[in-house]
Amino acid sequence: MKFEVAGSGCRKCIELEKRVREAVATLGLKAEVEHVYDVSRIVDMGVAYTPALLLDGKVILSGMLPTVEYLVNLIKSKAS
Numbered sequence: 001m002k003f004e005v006a007g008s009g010c011r012k013c014i015e016l017e018k019r020v021r022e023a024v025a026t027l028g029l030k031a032e033v034e035h036v037y038d039v040s041r042i043v044d045m046g047v048a049y050t051p052a053l054l055l056d057g058k059v060i061l062s063g064m065l066p067t068v069e070y071l072v073n074l075i076k077s078k079a080s
Contacts, residue, residue, distance in 0.1 A: 001031040001079065002057075006042045007050040012065045016051040023071035029079070055079075 003020055007013025017035045024031050036042055045054060049063030053071075055078050066074070 001029060001055070003031055003033045004045070004054040004057075005033070005035045006045055006047045006052040006054065007035070007037070008039060008042075009037050010050075013051040016053065016065055019066070019068050019071055020053060022068050023075055026068065026072055027075060029075070 003024065005013060005017040005020060007016065013035070017033065021033050024033060036045070042050065042052070045052075045057075046059055047054075047062060051065060052059055052063070053061040055075070060074060060078055
């Protein structure tokens with residue numbers, strides 16, 4: 001399981017990465033979390049709005065900064 005946070009490094013993007021790591025830890029998952037800063041790579045990923053979250057290469061969240069609880073529920077629904 002690989003999560004990618006797509007964002008240029010703004011405050012919201014950095015906070016999303018922190019919250020994703022917390023949600024992954026809360027769920028006890030063995031997962032890789034990577035922050036992608038390269039704008040051309042972000043565009044190639046199909047991301048229109050940042051911050052964005054991808055799970056195994058698919059955009060599951062874009063243009064918002066959700067709570068950890070929201071992320072936990074989102075990850076549960078996408079991982080099953």
